[in-house]
Amino acid sequence: MTGDKLTGEVFYTSEETRNKAHIKDRAVLDLKAKKDYKKFWADIAGDLHWFKKWDEILDDSKKPFYKWFTGGETNISYNCLDRHLNTFRRNKLALIWEGEPGDVRTMSYFRLHQETCRFANVLKSMGVNKGDRVTIYMGRIPEIITAMLACARIGAVHSVVYGGFSVESLTERIEDSRSRVLIVADGSYQRGKVVPLKDIADEALQRAGTVEHVVVVKRTGQPVLMEPGRDMWYHELVSLPIASHNCQLEVMSAEDPLFILYTSGTTGKPKAILHTHGGYMVGTYATTRYYLDLQEEDRFWCSADPGWITGHSYIVYGPLLNGGTTFMYEGAPYHPYPNRWWQMIEKYGINIFYTAPTAIRGFMRFGDAWARRHNLTSLRILGSVGEPINPEAWKWYYNVIGNGKCPVIDTWWQTETGMHMIAPFPTDPLKPGSGGLPFPGIEMDVLDESGKPAGRNTEGYLVIKTPWPSMVRTLFNDPEKFRQQYWERFPGYYFTGDSARIDDDGYIWVIGRVDDVIKVSGYRLGSADIESALVSHPAVAEAAAIGVPHDIKGNVIHAFVILRDGQQGSESLTGELVKHIGHEVGPIAKPEKIEFVDKLPKTRSGKIMRRVLKAQAMGEDPGNISTIED
Ligand code: PRX
Numbered sequence: 001m002t003g004d005k006l007t008g009e010v011f012y013t014s015e016e017t018r019n020k021a022h023i024k025d026r027a028v029l030d031l032k033a034k035k036d037y038k039k040f041w042a043d044i045a046g047d048l049h050w051f052k053k054w055d056e057i058l059d060d061s062k063k064p065f066y067k068w069f070t071g072g073e074t075n076i077s078y079n080c081l082d083r084h085l086n087t088f089r090r091n092k093l094a095l096i097w098e099g100e101p102g103d104v105r106t107m108s109y110f111r112l113h114q115e116t117c118r119f120a121n122v123l124k125s126m127g128v129n130k131g132d133r134v135t136i137y138m139g140r141i142p143e144i145i146t147a148m149l150a151c152a153r154i155g156a157v158h159s160v161v162y163g164g165f166s167v168e169s170l171t172e173r174i175e176d177s178r179s180r181v182l183i184v185a186d187g188s189y190q191r192g193k194v195v196p197l198k199d200i201a202d203e204a205l206q207r208a209g210t211v212e213h214v215v216v217v218k219r220t221g222q223p224v225l226m227e228p229g230r231d232m233w234y235h236e237l238v239s240l241p242i243a244s245h246n247c248q249l250e251v252m253s254a255e256d257p258l259f260i261l262y263t264s265g266t267t268g269k270p271k272a273i274l275h276t277h278g279g280y281m282v283g284t285y286a287t288t289r290y291y292l293d294l295q296e297e298d299r300f301w302c303s304a305d306p307g308w309i310t311g312h313s314y315i316v317y318g319p320l321l322n323g324g325t326t327f328m329y330e331g332a333p334y335h336p337y338p339n340r341w342w343q344m345i346e347k348y349g350i351n352i353f354y355t356a357p358t359a360i361r362g363f364m365r366f367g368d369a370w371a372r373r374h375n376l377t378s379l380r381i382l383g384s385v386g387e388p389i390n391p392e393a394w395k396w397y398y399n400v401i402g403n404g405k406c407p408v409i410d411t412w413w414q415t416e417t418g419m420h421m422i423a424p425f426p427t428d429p430l431k432p433g434s435g436g437l438p439f440p441g442i443e444m445d446v447l448d449e450s451g452k453p454a455g456r457n458t459e460g461y462l463v464i465k466t467p468w469p470s471m472v473r474t475l476f477n478d479p480e481k482f483r484q485q486y487w488e489r490f491p492g493y494y495f496t497g498d499s500a501r502i503d504d505d506g507y508i509w510v511i512g513r514v515d516d517v518i519k520v521s522g523y524r525l526g527s528a529d530i531e532s533a534l535v536s537h538p539a540v541a542e543a544a545a546i547g548v549p550h551d552i553k554g555n556v557i558h559a560f561v562i563l564r565d566g567q568q569g570s571e572s573l574t575g576e577l578v579k580h581i582g583h584e585v586g587p588i589a590k591p592e593k594i595e596f597v598d599k600l601p602k603t604r605s606g607k608i609m610r611r612v613l614k615a616q617a618m619g620e621d622p623g624n625i626s627t628i629e630d
Contacts, residue, residue, distance in 0.1 A: 006505050009391070011398065011430040014405040017380055021426045023290050026440065033441035040441045041068075041469055045282045048321065049083050050074045051251050054278075058467060064487040064494070065474060066467045068279035069254035076258055076281045077152035078249055080320035081113040089323045096299065096348055097142050100189035100331025105142055109323070112146070115238075117247035119143075120150035122237045126213045128181055130155030130250050133260065135179040135211075137170060137201055139163040139188025140330045143217045143234060144306045145316055147183045148259075152277070155250035158259045159272070162307025163188055163197060164523075168533065168584040170204040172269055173262050174211060176477060181213045183234075187220035191332045198224040254278025260476045261309055263415040264526030265485055266497070266515045272476035273309075273415045280313075281321060283419035283470025287439065288318030291409055291423045293381050298351040301327040302383075303341070303359065308523070309415040310385055314354060318419075333359055338366040342374040342401075353401070354383030354409075356522035360393045360401075361552045368400050376401060381426060383409045386522030387554045388510055394432035410435040412510050414496065415524070416486070418470030422508050434507040442468050444508065446500050451490050454501070459511060462500040463493040516610060518547035520555050523588045527610060530557055530591065533584040537577055539567045544600050545591065546614045556592040558617050560600060569596030601628050 013021075023029060033040040038057040045054075055071030084090065094112040097105045107115065128134060134156050138144045144160070151158040159177045161170050163185075174182065184201045187194040198216060202225055205211055216224065217234040226233075237243060252258075258280055260272035288294050292314070300319050304310035306328075319326040327348055333341055341363075345353060363371070382402050384394070389410055398408050412422040412435045422444065424436040438444045445453055446460040454460030471494070475482040489495040499511045513519065516527040527545045534543035542562040547555035561577070563569060574594045582590050601612040615622035 006429055006431070007503060008431055011407075011432065013407040013426050013430070017405065017407060018427050020295070020380070021293050022295070023293075023425045024427060026425045026428060026437075029290075029440040037441035037466060041282060044286045045069060045278075045469075048074065048079050048281060048285060054254060060467065064483060065479070066471060067255050067473075068276075068467075068469045069282070072254040072278055073251050074254060074278055074281065075153065075155075075249050075252045076277050076317060076321070077116065077149045079281060079285075080149060080317065081109060081116060082249070084109045084323045085113060087323075092323070093325045094320060095142060095145065096325060096327045098329050098344060099141070100192070100329075100335065107142065112149075114245045115146045116149040116153060117245050118238045118243040119146050119234075120153045120247040121243045122215070122240070123150055123156060123181065124154055124247070125242045126181055128154065128156050131157060131257070132181075133157045133159050133177040133179045134181045134183065135170075135174050135177060136160045136183045137163060137197060138183065138185040138217060139190070139195065139197065139219065140305055140328050141185060141188070141217065141219055142328070143183075143185070145328075148306070148312075148316055152258055153247060153249045155252055155256065157257045160259070160261065160307050160312070162305055162586070163195065164305070164307070164588055165586040166583055167200055167203045167207070168536070169270075169529075169586055170201065171207040174204060174208040176262070176269070176272060177260060178210050180210060181215065182211045183215045183217070185217040185219045186224045187222055189220065189331055191335045194220045194222055196222070196224075252277040255473070257473075259312065261312065261415055263309075264517055264524055264529055266517070266526075268528055269532075270526065270529065271478060271481065271485075273472045274474050274476045275418050275470065276473055279469035279471065280418050281317070283468060284313045284318040285321040287411075287420040287423075288314060288322050288324070291411060291420050291425065291439070292318075292352055292354060292383055293426050294319060294322050294324045294352060296323070298380075299325050299327055299348055299378075300352045300354075301329075301345070301348075301350045302354040303329065303333070304354075304356070304385070309418070313419060333362065334366075337370070338363060339370040339374065342371045342376060345376055345379065346374040349378040351378055352381040352383070353379055354385065356386040357384055357389040357393050358387065358521040358553055360384070360389070360397050364393060364396050365552065371400050376403065379403075379406050381409060382406045383411060385411045385413070387519045388512065389433060391432035398432070408432070412508070416472040417464075417468070418472070419468070421464065421468070422510070431507055434503070434509045436507050438508070439468075442466050445493075446502050446508075447490055447493075456504055457501055459499055459501045461490070461514065462496045462498045462508070462510065463490050464496065465493055518545070518555055518557060520547065520557060520588055521553045525557070525585075525589055529585050530559060530581060530589050533581045533589070534559060534561060534577060536584060537580045539563055539573060540577070542600060544608045544610060544613055546610050546617060548592075548614065548617050550592075557589065558593045558595070558613075559591040560595050560597050560613060562597060562600065601625070603628065
């Protein structure tokens with residue numbers, strides 16, 4: 001690909017960064033992958049440790065239930081930790097962590113391995129076996145990482161619930177996963193306040209009945225209720241003689257489940273995306289190394305939360321599989337001032353920084369000076385994830401944070417894909433607003449309504465045509481829904497739920513969701529999450545929620561509510577409903593606006609036409625409304 005032939009605005013990475021990059025020319029990888037994409041992935045898998053090599057790279061005999069590296073035996077936790085212990089990485093920092101109040105903790109690979117083993121032994125002593133689900137509900141503290149790695153070590157399936165979710169979100173995730181063990185923190189610091197995680201968990205445990213043991217990490221020290229026989233302190237447990245530094249690991253088949261992660265889909269309650277030890281390991285290892293260009297001496301900061309897929313793949317697994325140093329920060333970006341992040345990039349000498357467009361747009365509004373007062377020259381690579389990045393934000397990030405020398409790696413992917421699917425390599429020509437081309441070995445296309453390729457520069461449905469190692473294997477508890485949701489709309493292809501167009505250079509421009517998923521500040525919510533919280537309020541008879549574009553957050557939520565007989569819409573009821581949603585789902589789901597209405601537009605079969613509500617909210621023509629009931 002020669003740069004001068006590309007259409008539109010194009011940027012190039014500095015020579016220094018190009019020279020250092022793992023991948024000097026993507027064409028080499030593309031060629032290799034084109035020749036034999038299975039072998040291409042197998043070669044990458046060969047960098048990692050397998051107790052037994054696979055018999056078959058890809059088993060596609062039961063589509064869409066693909067299997068990778070079948071017959072292979074490994075353990076992702078072993079590859080993240082033990083594998084490094086006989087090398088110089090034994091003493092290398094695996095984790096640097098800063099709390100919101102400014103406290104700092106670091107852990108070498110040696111230490112992180114020990115901590116993981118100690119806690120894994122605790123879990124074993126509670127009777128946690130291979131395949132059992134364990135729910136983890138914490139803020140961004142080191143124990144969330146050790147808890148995940150400890151589960152993986154003994155073959156338990158972790159289900160991390162984002163610490164910003166609240167009572168009902170936690171309840172339904174505990175219940176659906178049938179977790180017997182919950183690992184929670186007493187609280188977490190956010191913007192100088194304490195989020196009472198244990199109190200929220202106590203309320204959830206009154207609704208969900210499966211949990212027998214609760215392990216509580218002391219983070220903030222505020223008083224919490226400890227139910228005798230059920231609740232135990234983490235620090236006390238890991239000091240017991242059973243919590244030795246050695247813990248026999250479970251040898252896992254490549255296809256054994258590693259984790260489930262609940263995410264909002266098209267309809268109904270959030271569904272659990274299931275990922276496995278082998279394929280997920282290969283995908284996150286490869287993309288951290290080749291797209292985000294993690295190198296031995298780097299300090300790597302992904303600002304996401306481990307409660308979302310970005311944190312799973314690029315705070316925890318990807319960096320540790322590469323033997324990298326991962327940095328995690330507990331608090332909010334602008335606290336106490338809008339230079340907090342830039343201060344830490346300078347203080348820790350961060351080389352790779354990976355965040356969301358919402359955060360970038362949020363910083364832009366405070367002006368350049370907050371960033372300019374810090375020395376950010378350690379940065380080499382910048383990353384973006386979670387939603388489309390508008391060219392203005394891209395250029396600000398590139399110029400003000402990256403000082404015009406760091407490529408912006410705009411990564412498109414999903415909870416379901418496990419790893420980055422579309423992104424530029426650091427050496428690719430960059431177009432602000434487009435992630436560029438898919439990872440080698442992955443074919444994607446944009447289709448029209450009838451399933452034919454939409455052709456260049458035409459908006460359509462984004463699909464993935466080739467299987468990839470870290471693909472979602474199924475929906476836990478609901479394989480039929482898995483088939484329907486992802487594989488039925490365009491038979492043979494994985495349907496992403498996104499719309500996109502492909503330009504003359506093959507660059508993919510993702511536009512946004514075409515279903516009822518709403519991305520608010522990069523967080524994935526579903527219309528149904530907000531609607532079911534609203535109708536659980538005694539004043540509400542029916543509700544509809546939509547996403548409406550917003551300059552900083554990408555989208556905000558507008559809700560339409562039909563009240564029960566005898567109820568009156570008022571400002572105080574609006575406040576009460578917003579609070580109710582915050583309490584049930586979490587603060588991120590709070591609508592910006594609630595409108596009281598007498599009717600909702602519905603199809604004759606009774607489905608709410610959110611498209612019509614959205615057009616109305618945006619002052620646009622609702623288009624074809626011939627199917628509307630009234
Ligand atoms: O709409 C796309 C958007 O986020 C969705 C996936 O959300 P989630 O499963 O929460 O994963 C987010 C982190 C990977 C996608 O269907 N999305 C994600 N990254 C991008 C994006 N949209 C445009 N550009 C991106 N780089």
